[in-house]
Amino acid sequence: MNLRERLHRQPPPTPRDSRRPALPADWPLAVRAGVEAVAFGWGAVVLPTLTLYLVDSSRDAAAALTLGGVLRTGTGIWSLGFGGAMGTPDGDYGTLSLPLLGLTLLQAWLTRASVRRARISGPAAGAIAVLAAALTAQLITVATHPVDSRTWTAVIGVTVLNAIVIAGYLQRSGRGWAALSAWRELRPRWIGLASRIAGELALVLVGLAAVVALLGLIVGAGRVSRLHDALAGGSLAATAGLVALQLGWLPTWMVWALSWLAGPGFVVGAGSVFSPTRVLAGAVPALPLLGGLPTAAIGAGGGGLPFVIAVAAGVVAWRHRAVLRELPLRQAAATTATVTALVALGVLLVCLAASGQIGPGRMAEVGPRSGYVAAIVALMVLVGVGLVAVLPHPRTRALTFRGVEATTAATGAVAGRVREHLKARSDKR
Template identity: 35%
Template sequence: MNRLTVALLAALDATLAVAIGIGVALVPLLALWALHFQLDVDPAALWRGAVDIWALGNGSSMRITLDTALVTQLGLPAGMEPFLVSLAPLAFTIGTVLFGLRTGARAARSTWWQGAVVLSVLVFALLSFLVTLTALHPAVRPSIVQGTLAPTVRFAGGVVVAALWVRFREQDAADPILDGLRAMRDRMPDGTWSMVVAALRGGALAATGLVAVSAVLTAILIAVGYGAIISLHESAQFGVLGGAIVTGAELLYLPNLVIWAMSWITGAGFAIGSGTAISPIGTLVGPMPAVPVLGAIPTGESPLGFAVLVVPVVIGFAAAVLLRRRLLVDLDGRGGLARLAVVGLGVGVTAGIIVGVLAALSAGAAGPGRLIEVGPNGWATGLWTTLTVGIAAVVGMAAGPTHLAEEDRLPELHAQPSGRGARDR
């Protein structure tokens, strides 16, 4: 394809990422507009609401200013100050990153891939800026800077990672950037590249395992607490349409709940309001927000107690055991206990960074007062994960011989693509 075609496709991908993201929020608002308000609402308000939801889901905070009549109707303190809402429904973040990965993978297969990557990110940033400007309103005001940069960073991360991954995996792809990366790899001391790759792969594997276990735990808690969730729905008297909207909103926040469960498993726990803590070590909660799905959160002491902390330990140990043989093969059968221990620590650090970032993204302010602090602490969650997974990964790396016999490593060496094994070592 020529450069013009590549540029148009990159711009189209970025435009679709923004349009579909906002459309997901706009469709239920249009249904509410037609079925409940009988088209008696300014359509511009629906557009602003959809953009606000999309921007919030991609990391932009919202400054909320309630008028006096609404404050009185809700029974809130008179003269209530404006407050921030920053608790992002991560379903939108996931969608933006996935669109970025798709765009990056498509761009990487073109001859002008660097330009396609840059152009797609610039178009996405421009569209994010423009739609944020259209959503400015005295009652709900998104941050222009955050509304532009936060979604763009998520999209750009997916684009760059996918593009570099696809290009780097294609050994015949000649490119100044990739040639520089390969030259840096070749200049590393013997075995260093294989150790770095193993640490990154093991950390990603451990973080994925924690997310998977947390998703199962979240499903179990929702099933067990289904009665409490239904009771909260009925007591709130949302009605059919209102109940459907609330349920849809809860589904958008479902990834947050999974990450909160992951933070609980690691031992760091999470908060539902300032001064609260829900963790295996201890639970301290106050009045819970009247959100039905929160009825699934156990507010008493955990019957499992400290036993749940064995989950990240087992996952870290398993990730190390699964990777150690491949690592020894890449090291030409000569691992050494010190090298294996360093890789184990690298697995813990990588998993801690991934889990800590996810925890930080899942937290934020959900309203005024106590609700300015909802979700896990990213630093604490990342540190707990690094310690538990890292120590277990070191033990897993050391659980076996540090060298492979010639006959044990020959099958793996012969199975590698031509030229790859020497470069990895």
């Protein structure tokens, strides 16, 4: 019997165990899962930073004394994935707080891989894993906190992210909360359908955002290349560092692409706007990824781009048309409203997560126009899903047919009274 099997094997209960709660048998595995998830995520940023430093620096004692500064810089970059910030508004370079959503996704994947490998037994072990992750993040920020930076928010961000991922894993694996599992089994049919449609539509929106983001980079490939060459200067280490940094910002760029497709667009500096119908640009940092920013509006056709989202919503709903038509009309309408609310809330959250600062002055305002984007996406989803779920519904057709019949009958009655009235007047004459 290996260590994992011994830890997962619960000892028989004793009277003493019944008097006070005990730690789950697999708590060492839970601690390991929480620690390694955060440590690997931090190491994925700090180790390349340290490697690039060693490649580009001289091997003397003076350089060795700055290794602590390299670690602090790596921690500052790591914190950008979880709500952190580097620098201060009063500094020469301002504040850098534009989230590296690529690091956020990497941390989510590492956490899920760790808890799957540990096979934690339930909510108690999951809580221990989350606590271990929080303490590890706290230790990292205390030991390598950069000067004039905000890294304490990374502790909160890492803790919340780990809690969400671990709770989701436990619930899906059947080792979560029994009450939530029972509710899932007993929930109304339309709620489950709404969650499925919303999940599928979210994946479709990710695909649309990826296509728009890729097209932007292809169109601006020349500018991207020139900016990259100017910053890298032909250095292989600098090239690798620039590529890695921009991979971290690639999901952020995709959120901007979705906001552009929705119509309201995004800003890169106060007073600027990048949307299909209007482009007001200004000076931006020389980051190669920003070479893919639109340089001009696409004309009158840009106003129709948001309807791509409506079409996508309609296509996703069409896949579930048989189930939608089996539901009562009220539940079909509730499904439409729920899908709209879930998708709009998700879009609002990711837009807020893709906003921040990338410098002083006007660069303190960067990111999607979150409220407008969420509102337009909600409207498009409501139209797309509603056209499939509500309008063709058998009850809607029946009500429409009754309405037409009633209108026809009322019109005929009015016409008959008018004819009788005209006939009576002609008889009097």
